Amino acid sequence: MTAIPTFELADYQRAARTLLTHPLVTQTYPNPGALPAIRRWAAELREDLLETFGYRLELSRTTARLLRTLDQLDESQPARTHTDRPFDRRRYAYLALTLAALGRAGTQIALSELADAVAADAIRIAGLGLSTERAADRAAFVDAVAWLEVRGALTLADGSARRWADDPTAGEALYDIDRDVVRAVYRPTRVLQHLRSVTALLTTPTAHSRDTRRREAGHRARRALLERPVVYYDELDQDARNILRGPHALGDVERITGLTTERRAEGVAVLDTSGAFSDRRFPGTGTVAQAALLLIGEIADRIEDIDAAPLVRLAAPDRRVADLAGAIDAGLPSGGVLGELADQDEDAGTGQHGEPEDERENTGHPLLEDGWLAAVLAGLLDRYGSTFAAAWRADPARLLAAALDLLAELRIVVRVEGGVLALPLLARYRQVMVEVRRRKAEPNLFDFGETSE
Known part of the structure; x- marks a missing residue:
C-alpha cells in the first residue's frame, strides 16, 4: 500500500470513502468537492484499491469511475426515485433504454425527443412499451431521467420535466448531455449478448498458482x-x-x-459511527428502526431466559444466488443472446468460491416463531405505541414485517419458514438503550380541566 503522510491521511480516507460509497463521481455528484478530492489522490487510490480489493479506478474529464468486482448478487441497494422509492422493473428498463438513446444523441436533447426514442425501443420489448399518453409511463420515464440528472449525465438547460410529466402538451424540458458521464454510468464487465445468466457478471476464481x-x-x-x-x-x-x-x-x-x-x-x-459510509444507519430514527431495536431487546431476553422452554435451533439457510438469479434471468430476452459465444462462458461467474459448508462452524441459531413475534410486537405497541407514527400503529402486521425486513437486511436475523433465526450480530445490540419520547396527548375538546368553587 502507498505511504500517506499522517497529516494528510484523513483527507485521503475521506476521498476513499466517497469513492467506495459512490462508485460514480461526477462534477456535481455526490457533491461538487468530491471529484477534485479524488483527483488529488488518484494515483494512491488507484494503486491501493486495486491491491486491496481488486477494484479498478478510471478517470475522465468529468468523472471518476470505480469498477467494482462483485462476488454475489445483492438486492439491498436499488436505484431510487427522488421520493426514495426503489425502482421497479419498468423504471430499470426505461433507464437502460434512456442510456442507449443518449449514447446515440448529440450534445442536447429535448425530453419529448428522448421519450420518443425510448418509446421506439420499448415497443419492441414484450410487456414494456412507453406511451406518453399514459401518466404512469410518463412518471416512470421521468424518474429514470431524474436519476441520470442527479448524477450529472443530464443537466437541465430549460423547462421542467415535472410539467411535461403532468401534461406533455403543455410542458417541455431541454437537457445538456455529458457524454463522459453517460459512458461511465453503466460499465458491464461482459458483453450482455454473451450472457445466459446474470451470474456470469460475478467474479470467478481464475488462479492456478498458490x-x-x-x-x-x-x-x-x-x-x-x-x-x-x-x-x-x-x-x-x-x-x-x-x-x-x-x-x-x-x-x-x-x-x-x-x-x-x-x-x-x-x-x-x-x-461506521458517523453513518456517512453506510447506506443504512442502525440504530436509526423512525418508527420501523425503533420497533426493530425494541424487538432485538425482546429477542435477546427470550434467548437468555433460562426459565423458558429451550428454543429450537436451526442452521441458517445458505445464501445462494440461485433464487435471485432466477428472478433476474426471467427478464432476460433470450432472443438477443448469441448462443455460440454464450456457451463458451456458460459455467463462468457462479459467484461461489469453494464450498463454505465443508467446514461450517454453525451449530444452529435460535428460532423465534411468527406467533411469538406478533405477540411481542403487540406488547411493544401497548407500551410504546404512543411514540410510533399513527399509520404504523394502525397496521401492526405491516410494522412487524418492516422491522424484520430491516433486521434481515442488516444480517441481524434471517427469515425462515415460520419465523426468524437470530444471528450472532443481534447480541451486539442487546444492551442498547432505546430512548422513547412520549408525545403529549391531544387535548379533548370538552376537557375544561378542574374548576374551583
Whole structure:
C-alpha cells in the first residue's frame, strides 16, 4: 500500500470513502468537492484499491469511475426515485433504454425527443412499451431521467420535466448531455449478448498458482467487509476465511477507510459511527428502526431466559444466488443472446468460491416463531405505541414485517419458514438503550380541566 503522510491521511480516507460509497463521481455528484478530492489522490487510490480489493479506478474529464468486482448478487441497494422509492422493473428498463438513446444523441436533447426514442425501443420489448399518453409511463420515464440528472449525465438547460410529466402538451424540458458521464454510468464487465445468466457478471476464481489464489482470496475477504453489514466466517470459503482471521486484512481496510473493525468469534463487522459510509444507519430514527431495536431487546431476553422452554435451533439457510438469479434471468430476452459465444462462458461467474459448508462452524441459531413475534410486537405497541407514527400503529402486521425486513437486511436475523433465526450480530445490540419520547396527548375538546368553587 502507498505511504500517506499522517497529516494528510484523513483527507485521503475521506476521498476513499466517497469513492467506495459512490462508485460514480461526477462534477456535481455526490457533491461538487468530491471529484477534485479524488483527483488529488488518484494515483494512491488507484494503486491501493486495486491491491486491496481488486477494484479498478478510471478517470475522465468529468468523472471518476470505480469498477467494482462483485462476488454475489445483492438486492439491498436499488436505484431510487427522488421520493426514495426503489425502482421497479419498468423504471430499470426505461433507464437502460434512456442510456442507449443518449449514447446515440448529440450534445442536447429535448425530453419529448428522448421519450420518443425510448418509446421506439420499448415497443419492441414484450410487456414494456412507453406511451406518453399514459401518466404512469410518463412518471416512470421521468424518474429514470431524474436519476441520470442527479448524477450529472443530464443537466437541465430549460423547462421542467415535472410539467411535461403532468401534461406533455403543455410542458417541455431541454437537457445538456455529458457524454463522459453517460459512458461511465453503466460499465458491464461482459458483453450482455454473451450472457445466459446474470451470474456470469460475478467474479470467478481464475488462479492456478498458490500466490495468486491467496491474493484473490484476500480480495474476496476484504470486499466482503465493505459490501456486507457483517461478515460471518461460516459464510466464507476456507481461503477467504483464513485471510480474514489473519492479522493484516482488517488493518488494510481500516487504513484505507478510516473506519474501525470489530472482530467476534463468529465474524467481523466494519463500524461506521458517523453513518456517512453506510447506506443504512442502525440504530436509526423512525418508527420501523425503533420497533426493530425494541424487538432485538425482546429477542435477546427470550434467548437468555433460562426459565423458558429451550428454543429450537436451526442452521441458517445458505445464501445462494440461485433464487435471485432466477428472478433476474426471467427478464432476460433470450432472443438477443448469441448462443455460440454464450456457451463458451456458460459455467463462468457462479459467484461461489469453494464450498463454505465443508467446514461450517454453525451449530444452529435460535428460532423465534411468527406467533411469538406478533405477540411481542403487540406488547411493544401497548407500551410504546404512543411514540410510533399513527399509520404504523394502525397496521401492526405491516410494522412487524418492516422491522424484520430491516433486521434481515442488516444480517441481524434471517427469515425462515415460520419465523426468524437470530444471528450472532443481534447480541451486539442487546444492551442498547432505546430512548422513547412520549408525545403529549391531544387535548379533548370538552376537557375544561378542574374548576374551583
